[in-house]
Amino acid sequence: xxxxxxxxxxxxxxxxxxxxxxxxxxxxxxxxxxxxxxxxxxxxxxxxxxxxxxxxxxxxxxxxxxxxxxxxxxxxxxxxxxxxxxxxxxxx
Numbered sequence: 041x042x043x044x045x046x047x048x049x050x051x052x053x054x055x056x057x058x059x060x061x062x063x064x065x066x067x068x069x070x071x072x073x074x075x076x077x078x079x080x081x082x083x084x085x086x087x088x089x090x091x092x093x094x095x096x097x098x099x100x101x102x103x104x105x106x107x108x109x110x111x112x113x114x115x116x117x118x119x120x121x122x123x124x125x126x127x128x129x130x131x132x
Contacts, residue, residue, distance in 0.1 A: 041057070042055045042056065042057060043055065043056055043057070043058065043059050043060075045059060045060050045061070045063075047061070047062055047063035047065075047066050048061045048062060048066075048070075048102070048105060049062060049063075049066040049069055049070065050063065050065065050066055052065070061105070061109060073096075073098055073102065074106060074111060076096050076098075077092055077096065077098075077103060077106065077112070080092055080095060080096060081112075089103040089104050089107075
């Protein structure tokens with residue numbers, strides 16, 4: 041059985057034995073984007089899709105697709121309370 045797939049990068053239609061999101065021409069681009077996202081998340085772990093897309097120049101939709109594909113995991117971030125700073129004492 042052959043599946044008809046559409047590449048998420050170039051929108052080319054191609055056939056394969058299993059469902060794929062990327063054609064053989066764009067697999068390198070897909071891996072490069074994923075590696076960039078993974079490196080960015082290691083540096084900034086509490087980032088959302090919009091922050092990642094703005095920093096790396098890819099679409100937020102593509103970041104969310106990696107999440108949908110199961111290549112990225114949704115994590116529960118945490119927020120730290122910043123120490124109170126008296127701005128009147130600090131001169132700029």
